[in-house]
Amino acid sequence: MSDWRTSRVPQRPASPLAQGFAALRLGLMGIVVFGGLALLLVLRLVEAPFFGAARPWTPSITQGVCRIALVLLGIRLQQQGRPMRARGAVVANHASWLDIFVLNACDRVYFVAKSEVARWPGIGWLARATGTLFIARDPSEAKHQQGQFEARLRAGHRLLFFPEGTSTDGQRILPFKTTLFAAFFTHGMEEIMHIQPVTVRYHAPEGQDARFYGWWGDMDFAGHLWRVLCTPARGRVDVTFHPPVAVDGFDGRKPLAAHLEGAVRGGF
Template sequence: MIKLRLYFRLLRLLAVIGLGALLAGVISVAERIVKHDLMSTRQRLTRWFMARLSAALPFRVRVSGRLPETPMMWVSNHISWTDIPLLGMLAPLSFLSKAEVRSWPVAGWLAQKAGTLFIRRGAGDSTVLNQQLSRHLQQSRNLLMFPEGTTTDGQAVRTFHGRLLSSAIDSSVALQPVAIRYLRNGKRDEIAPFIGDDDMLSHLLRLFRSDRAEVEIQLLTPIASHDLNRNALARQAQTAITAALFGSNLAPATSDSELEAA
């Protein structure tokens, strides 16, 4: 029975990835025909694709909070690659990712076609990248980044790095803090985190063999970027997310939705 469930889930995932590859190919051809960037269309199609990808993952998802009505820079704690589809289904988003993802088979190509912006850690190109991010935000496009710079096991929130938050300040765009948590039988999920020397195939098999886990996503109160420097902005976002995940007073929910995956 477990093997049948595993095969079904993997086949469903492959079907969704195939659909994503088809969409990516279509948008690439369309951009060549019209000879200009179709980022807004990419973001809408990416959100539609992420919703299908999230539905193929073995999670029950509960979202609390209010979706922002204006474009913002989204910042979130980071636990697994699954954070990306789970957050990407909530709004039209572009993503900021480490450069290594670009080389991942299939996933890297799909990420690039979705409009992901890649950063080389320690490459000293933050000024150029901040300018690129500022242009993106100034065009009224949402952007999601993980300021911890790496994934964690979910036991704590690491220090948020502020150097790439300058683009939010320069663009007068607010931050949308997001807290994401994975639970299994009411406790911290030890299967969902994608950390250390883990590889994608092993993680997929381990995840898809398991029963469904719970995912809680909290959309917290936006943080205005004016009158703050990048480090103060990073500290405020980190404090808000840490309090939502581990503090006694959680942010109140203004809306709820629940999604179930097979």
């Protein structure tokens, strides 16, 4: 049996009609996404002088844009549970670039992403505008980045990160890496922070490979987006918000990460 990391979803040629429909959907997505971004930037000019790092208004625009985008992508969102109200962070499994739209549609969060994302054409610009926190994979930067992470949490931002460290084919959960959890056990953070585990599970459109929405390895983003747009049948994504846990209920980052991983796996 081949390793899932090197296997690929079989490609099906799209009909001219499907491609025309996909082009229309892509155009509408461009209008929604970049129109929403323009509105967000204008509103941020008013928001920033009054609230500084806090963003009481602009996340609503991001959330609305992502909900419309899912409709255009032909993905039905089904949510169980509710986002927590307590201060803290959110962790989820990671299967695709679609996770960004899905999780933003459900909750007003700020993503934590690898620093390379900031340089991706288009996507990097969108990520910066919506308040993404970028993390470099350089051990020498760990202390500085932990400080940034802590500062954003103290500012009231609900940070969402993927402890698996990479995306999958959507058919499995990888072991959680514990590095970022250390930020919750410094300077009294554990006394005021909660973390909510979230499970994301995609269901392919009828007749498609179960891994249809998965995006992993060296898969091409543009090609994957086009394949999704060319598929007329609708798929579904289930998002389960599990009960949040208080950080001070755990002895350290490893038992905390293990508990959260177990909750995400249980929902999968």
